[in-house]
Amino acid sequence: MSVVGALLGGQCWGITVTAFFIAHTLKLWRQLICAILCTGIAIVQADLQQRNREQLLADLQKNGFVYLVGTVERTLASGCILDTGWQGVRVALRGDIPGSTGDCIAVYADARDIRSAPIKGMFDTERWLKSQGLAADLRVQTAEYLGMSTSIHAVKGMAEAVRENLMQNIMPPGTELDERRQILCALALGDKSGAAPEVMNTFKRGGCLHAFAVSGLHVGIVAALLYMLGYYLRLRPRTQMLLVVIVSGLYVLVTGLAVPALRAYTMVVLVILGRVLRRRVCMLNIWSLSALALLLIEPWQLGNAGFVLSYAVYAGIGIGVKLCMSHSPWFHPDSYLPRRLYTVWHDRLCKFDYSIRGTVAVSLSAWLVSVPITAAFFHTATPYSFLTNIAIAPLLPIVMGTGLAAAIAGGVPWLGWGLQWAALKCSSVLLAVVSFFGELPMAYVPFTPPAASDTTIVCSSGAGESFVMLGTPGLLINQGSAATARFNTEPVLFFSGCKPVALWQIGTSNERRAAIKVLKSSWPDMIILGQNRYKQQVLHLNTSAGRFDIYPPPIESAYDYNPLVVWKRNDGTKVLCVGNAALQTYNNVPMEERKADVLILGTNKMLSPEFSAVLKDSGASQCILLPGVTIDDESGSNGVRIMRVSDSAPLIRLPEAIKTEYLPGFTLHP
Numbered sequence: 001m002s003v004v005g006a007l008l009g010g011q012c013w014g015i016t017v018t019a020f021f022i023a024h025t026l027k028l029w030r031q032l033i034c035a036i037l038c039t040g041i042a043i044v045q046a047d048l049q050q051r052n053r054e055q056l057l058a059d060l061q062k063n064g065f066v067y068l069v070g071t072v073e074r075t076l077a078s079g080c081i082l083d084t085g086w087q088g089v090r091v092a093l094r095g096d097i098p099g100s101t102g103d104c105i106a107v108y109a110d111a112r113d114i115r116s117a118p119i120k121g122m123f124d125t126e127r128w129l130k131s132q133g134l135a136a137d138l139r140v141q142t143a144e145y146l147g148m149s150t151s152i153h154a155v156k157g158m159a160e161a162v163r164e165n166l167m168q169n170i171m172p173p174g175t176e177l178d179e180r181r182q183i184l185c186a187l188a189l190g191d192k193s194g195a196a197p198e199v200m201n202t203f204k205r206g207g208c209l210h211a212f213a214v215s216g217l218h219v220g221i222v223a224a225l226l227y228m229l230g231y232y233l234r235l236r237p238r239t240q241m242l243l244v245v246i247v248s249g250l251y252v253l254v255t256g257l258a259v260p261a262l263r264a265y266t267m268v269v270l271v272i273l274g275r276v277l278r279r280r281v282c283m284l285n286i287w288s289l290s291a292l293a294l295l296l297i298e299p300w301q302l303g304n305a306g307f308v309l310s311y312a313v314y315a316g317i318g319i320g321v322k323l324c325m326s327h328s329p330w331f332h333p334d335s336y337l338p339r340r341l342y343t344v345w346h347d348r349l350c351k352f353d354y355s356i357r358g359t360v361a362v363s364l365s366a367w368l369v370s371v372p373i374t375a376a377f378f379h380t381a382t383p384y385s386f387l388t389n390i391a392i393a394p395l396l397p398i399v400m401g402t403g404l405a406a407a408i409a410g411g412v413p414w415l416g417w418g419l420q421w422a423a424l425k426c427s428s429v430l431l432a433v434v435s436f437f438g439e440l441p442m443a444y445v446p447f448t449p450p451a452a453s454d455t456t457i458v459c460s461s462g463a464g465e466s467f468v469m470l471g472t473p474g475l476l477i478n479q480g481s482a483a484t485a486r487f488n489t490e491p492v493l494f495f496s497g498c499k500p501v502a503l504w505q506i507g508t509s510n511e512r513r514a515a516i517k518v519l520k521s522s523w524p525d526m527i528i529l530g531q532n533r534y535k536q537q538v539l540h541l542n543t544s545a546g547r548f549d550i551y552p553p554p555i556e557s558a559y560d561y562n563p564l565v566v567w568k569r570n571d572g573t574k575v576l577c578v579g580n581a582a583l584q585t586y587n588n589v590p591m592e593e594r595k596a597d598v599l600i601l602g603t604n605k606m607l608s609p610e611f612s613a614v615l616k617d618s619g620a621s622q623c624i625l626l627p628g629v630t631i632d633d634e635s636g637s638n639g640v641r642i643m644r645v646s647d648s649a650p651l652i653r654l655p656e657a658i659k660t661e662y663l664p665g666f667t668l669h670p
Contacts, residue, residue, distance in 0.1 A: 002035040003042045003295055007302050038292060046299040052089045053135040065110040065141065071149040072103050074156070074256070081134065082107070083153065090133055095140030102157025104146040109138035118459070118651035120448055121379040121495030123487065133300030159253045163189050166254070169410025170403065170420070180427040187396070187427075188403030190214035190255030197486055201521060202431070205438035207367075207385020208392060213306070214255040216264030216314060221397050222251050222404075223268055241272045259294065259301060260310035266290040283318060287311070305377040312373060313366045320365025324357050363389040375447040379495060382444055388437040392430060399426045450497035453545040454569050456654040457496060458600060458624050460645045461488045466626045468577055468600060469498050470567045471545030476500035476526075477565065477579060482514035489515075490522055496653065499523065502541055504550065505530035506561045530561065546570050549593070553585045560585070560606060566593050573597045576618050579626065583607045586614070594618055598654070602626030615640065624652055 005015030016039060023032035059066050068091065070084035079094040082105070094112060099105050114137055117124040129137060148154055166189060171181040179199050186192040192200070192212045203209045211217070223244050230240035248268060252261045267286050274281040291311050294301055301307040342350070367386035374380055382388075402423035410416040437443060450472075457469040467478040467489050476493070479485055493500065503519065503526055505512065520526060529539065529550070541548040546569040553560040560582050566589070567575040576596035578586060582604040599620035601611065615623060625644045643652055 002039045003292060004302065006039045006043050007046060007295065007299050038296060041296050042299055045296065049089075049133070049299065056089050056091070056135050060111045060136065065108055066138070067106070067108055069104070069106045069146070071151050071153045072097065072099055072101050072105060072157075073153050074101055079140070081132070083151075089135040092129065092132075092134050092137045093140050093143075094138065096143065097140065098143050098145040100157055101160050102149055102151070102154035104149045105143055106146055107138075107143045108141045110141060112137045112139045119492060119495050119653075121446060122491045130300070131304045133298060155253070156257060160256075163191060163254050163256075166407040167191060167194075169407050169416065170423070178424075179431060180424045183427045183431060184399070184403040184406070184423055186212045187218070188400050188407055190218070190258065190261075197518070198521065199431075202435055202438050205382070205444040206388045206434040207382030207437070207443070208388050208434060210309075211392070211396065213260065214252070214258050215260035215310060216267075217396070218255070218400065219248060219252060219261050219264035219268065221400050223248050224397070225401055225404075238276065241276065245269055245272060259304065259306050262294065263290050263310050263314070266293070287314060287318070305373070308377075309370060309373055313369050316365040316369030317362050320361040320368075321358060324361035325354065359390055359393050363387075363393065379447045380444065381447050384437050384440055384443050388434060391433050391437065395426065395430045395433065399423070399430050402426050446495045446497060448495050448497060452655070454571065454573070454655065455496070455498060456575065456598070456600075456652075457492065457498060458626065458645050458652045459488065459492050460627050460650040464628045466602070466645055468579060468626075469493060469496075469500065470548065470565060470575060470577060471543065471569070472498040473501040473543045474498070474545045475541060475548050475550070475565060475567075476503045476519075477563070477577065478506040479503055479512060479515040479519055480506075481511045482518055485515035485518040490519055492651065494522060500526050501543055502527040502529055502548075504563050504565075508561075544570075551581075551585060551589055553582060554588070560604065562602075562604065564589055566596070575600070576620065578602065578609060578614060580604050581609075583609045591617070596620050597622065599623045600626070601629060603628045603630075622654075624654075 001019035002016040005012045005017075005019065008015070019035055020032060023029075023035060056066060068082060068084055070082040070088065073081040073083040073090065075097070076092070076094075079092065080097045080101075081090060082093050083090050091109075093107060093109060095109075097105065114125050114129070116126050125137060129135075148157075167185050170184050170188070171178070171194065175181050176194055177196070179196065182192075182195040182199055186195050190213070195212065200209070200212070203212060226244045226247055227240060230243055235243065245268075248265055252258075252265045255261060267283075267290055270286045270289065271281055271283075274286075294307070363386040366389065370385075371381060374382075402419060403426075406416065406419040406423040410420055453472055453474075455469070455472050458466060459469075460466045461478075461480045461484040465478065465480060465484070467476065467480060469476050476489075480489055500519070500523055503516065505516065505528055508530070516528060537552065539548075539550040539552070541550065546567055549566040549568070551564040551566075553562060562580040562582070562585070564579065564581040564585050565575075565577040567577065569575065574596040575598045576594060577600040579600060580602035584607070586609040594614075594617040596618045597620055599615065599618045599622070601614060601623060602608075603626070611629070620640065622641045623643070625642065627645055629644070643649075645652055
């Protein structure tokens, strides 16, 4: 309590004072001294890290770049995390890195622009840096390889090499697209780098994405499998314990030393140590000690969602199981009959009852505790996740057991083939169960208020592109690339509470089709519209948000896929979305239809309508400019509220305008 209160700071210092007061009142002098010492260590650690971070940022601001020498802690998709040593800073590096985990490198780097998430729920770089204890996000200019280090990261690098070799037995070259093998690699070895986004999305919607991260569940299953192996081999109890400690430790090391796995392994070791020393084992003390040790070494873990979820969920599970097991089983012959006098069938019924109630208690307790934490960190909720976890509880040990066996003995002739076959069958069953729960209505919902029917969203998606969402349920214009749809379009619409009933497809390349597939996974009933389907035909779409008149581009324009949309809202307001439509498309719209209250205007690669002419024709009081629009003539703009979508202001959401950039030189009226 005292350490957590000191690390949170501010009003949370009251937690520290309360902890000291409790220890003093109960005359727990040794605990009071221990609390004071641990709190002092935590404060000193956090203060040193903060000073080093401020010094790095000051050097960046002064010189524009920094020179760092350190060890690669772990690799990222496009860079790595660099550890500069004891009491040094840790930074994220983006770019080409000469080396892998455990290698020493020297880099010249400058700062990257950190852009916060436009809306809650999207990936927030600033928050991610803080949760990982990183001082800055840097862009590599030059990098030099210095050799292998002698730190713990070098051991992690060797463990990664072992994991890669084990993965080859599960996922041989040419089978990387097999979803079942991706699940096996993630569950058994903790490597989800090869998992397709569709697989990750399935487990996310099912509420069991935690199975992809090596956690206490995985370490517990490995420990249980080792105990069973020792029992069938008739090993001595102390030999069994030693086997569990060594092999479980190697498993945690090979899977990357994740915080939840470290927590579980620390607790397993302490429980075994207590039994060896014949001391009373108190799970609350062991839980507290493992958390305290991690916080004293890495105080920034307190802001890490994995750390908070791991310890909070374990506490909830412990309380739930304790309450559940304190009651007598439903299947028992007599309350006063000793257990040793039970028949074989009575004993089996009691064990079955305890196992069923234990599974329900674990899943329900974990779900109840995780709901507010996931809402706070990720702004999402999974109402059926406790049912999913109950359903997959008997499958996970089987999938992990067969997966680990296939990873270890996959190269053995005949035996390896049989183990792979069994592991793939179990993995396909697991995927089917998770998919069933993930496809239920409201299986994955945003923890944000729903959008109003008259909501208009205009968002930049990078590289000069953008998408427009008109109303909800309404029309979405432009799906972008697959990466854009996955990391930009879909999250913005999902967390804004918008529902596209129709999508106007921009482009027909394979990348564009992949983007549609991403959006279809979230809104399977969405209608796909496009130039190749409707030629020179004005479309009319009616939803509860109003009427949409869609003017497609002319058929002669082979490279123009952008339509012009007139949205007549129920409140009488009219939105004219010219977007990136060409001048020829604009000329096909009747003059009376060009009148609007809100104008959305972009630029066409071939020939764009003139800004002042469109503004004059519409008579709009609000105008939103898409990326790439340049204005030379400011005539006729007086009294119009102009907003531009750009990299610095990536999102405009009406009726509330978020992070808008008002253009200089215009008279703005609210």
